Amino acid sequence: MTQVLDLVPIWTVILALAVFFYVLLDGFDLGVGMLYGLASDARSRNTIMNSIAPVWDGNETWLLLGGIGLFAAFPTAFAVIIPAVYFPILVMLLALVFRGLAFEFRFRDAENRTFWDHAFCYGSATATFAQGVVLGAFIQGFPVRDGQFAGTSFAFLTPFSVLTGVALLFGYGLLGAGWLILKTEADIQAAARRQGRICLIGVVTAIAIVSIWTPIMSSAVATRWFSWPNIALFAPVPVLTGVIALWTWRSLNSKAEAAPFFGAIGLFVLAYAGIAISLFPMIVPYQLTLWEAASSPRTQAFLLVGTLFLLPVILTYSGWSYWVFRGKVRADVGYE
């Protein structure tokens, strides 16, 4: 079978979208999980948890799609990256066990409610930090030999990956605060605005440090951004980041209920675009391009047919389930 069409760009877009959907959707509910720990009383905690109870499972499913999508579209990258971040993945998965179970177990197990309160909060924070570390290790790159990871299982741990771990704590925290402002009222909303401001300061600081550190670390990234005409072409990314950060800050201080959430999403879009600009066309940074790591054209074609049909269907019914639980959190819907 001769390949008429190069499917790699299409799969790049699909996978990028899947990962981004995961970051946004599970990002806000992991962020909500962290802010949950700051809630002042049990009533607020119930409201905060119920704001994501009907949707968290669907949000986390995008993690599976991201992981399996990488396996399907770029298996060589999957085989290099996942063993390279063996321990962050382990920690993330175990943390997700605790925070995922906390929904049902906290509700059904009144005697041990405090344990599950902690499991939910610390589980969310730990999973977030681990994901940030994975991101940092990914940007740093991995040694590769014969299409397999050639480093050690602890090489992921560097000051840079710890920084990106902390950065993601603030990032998801900001998304979570935005979600809570949207879904709650009165004192819970006021607290979320306060927490959102702190997270925003953290996010902007982290973006600034990473933006300076990455080109210092990698000359390829430096050339990508600072050579002519790229520097003019890509200048809107940092400029827009600044504008949106300022706009988000103002919305956190105003009465606006949707703007902080969308401001946070805007910041994530731009940071994501920044990483993509830095690394394209590498899927294993500085080692393997998207094309080198891609699965066979037949594999990509077979999966594409179904995906193009199923993704819109998924988005439709997932959207419907969000619609069912629209508006402010109701006291009589969810865990009591």
Add this chain to the structure above:
Amino acid sequence: MHFDPVLLSRIQFAWVIGWHILLPAFTVGAASFIAVVEGLSLATGREVYVRISTFWTKIFAIAFGMGVVTGVIMPFQFGTNWSRFASAAANVLSPLFAYEGLTAFFLEAAFLGVLLFGRKLVPPWAHFVAALMVAIGTLFSSFWILSANSWMQTPAGYEIINGQFFPKDWIEVIFNPSFPYRLAHTVVAFFTTTGFVVLGVGAYLLRRSRSVQEARLMMSMALWLLTVLVPLQMVIGDMHGLNTRKHQPAKLAAIEARWDTSKGVPLTLFAMPDDRAEHNKFAIEIPLLGSLILTHDINGEVKGLKDFPADQRPPVAIPFFAFRAMVGCAGVMLALVLLGGWLRWRGRLYDTRLFLLACQCAIPLGFIAVIAGWFVTEVGRQPWTIYGLLRTAASVSPSLTGSDVTLSLLGYMAVYLLIYPWGLFLMLRLVRKGPLETSDAAPAIEAGRPAAPVLAPAINVVKGEVR
């Protein structure tokens, strides 16, 4: 430390998937049961169906939640511990996993929220549709994951170029030779497992004289289902066995602890297989029955393990004993179903105390049979991850050391040993309450809880207010 990363990775995979499979073993059937009861409620308008559905949905929610969080762990294992398998097989296998995610996981997740929390928000028919979609999702999931597993057992529709598998014919890949049998055998096993859980819980409630109306309906529905499924499962199991004889003769030889190829072989009821001496100790055998069962011919030839090089044989004891445990469970199940049918005919089904006790004790049978069957098929296909083509030892991630995997295995062990007993305890507590007492008007559990933030100590430290 000098632990072997391959062996440890195998133990880790067995650990995470062995625990995980116990949950779909219940939730696949439970989702369908809930959908049927919701449908009956919609059709008849009888309140009793709503109570049964609400009761089982609460138990289902805990099991399903555990299934989700332990299930998320599974695909990552291919990357973390089995990266060489992943890169060799991805071109063929990955779409099957991806289609599982696209057709099943999103369907389950999106409609689960509506099933659990949406009764007040959507019309009854939409709530029924949500239950139906969750049930269909679990079945789609079973379809794809068993197709992938079957392909690893009986690969088809592929070609190998430079040590990597490439697809040639997707229909042959998906509907590979063992898939129809494995799918039927596994899904019927899952429904049977759920059937015995519902039967046993109904019997338990009747013994306690609680929620009598609901309990009788549960027992009656479950028993009708099991009356069909248990005998059917034996027929499917037999067909699956014939399929294994054709495609994985070494596995069948291990199941039967048969060392020498011969005709008219006996059925070994019990023995202590010795891999080293290639011989069974203390064998108890029934002449000719082995050939009759395995080949449907009293003189049929059954291959022995000695026909295979020693490094291509599975360990014998585990498949041998696990298979006998599985068949033993089936025997007890059949006896219970026949007894239940007879009691129903005599009108004594709901008040024969000893039978109710037996049903209650039979709750774990399905789970034991599923786990035993899993050991038979997965240990029996060793030493291969892709049967006859890719060795388990050549599948593991090259970067892992023994201590890496020891650490992760200990982590998984600690967490699973904490959450499984805990989840079981919470589900049993819901069972003890019964459907009548588990109404939506349960008092708020929050009453009397201290109203302090979860992170209070940490916040106080930050504020410099350490007490």
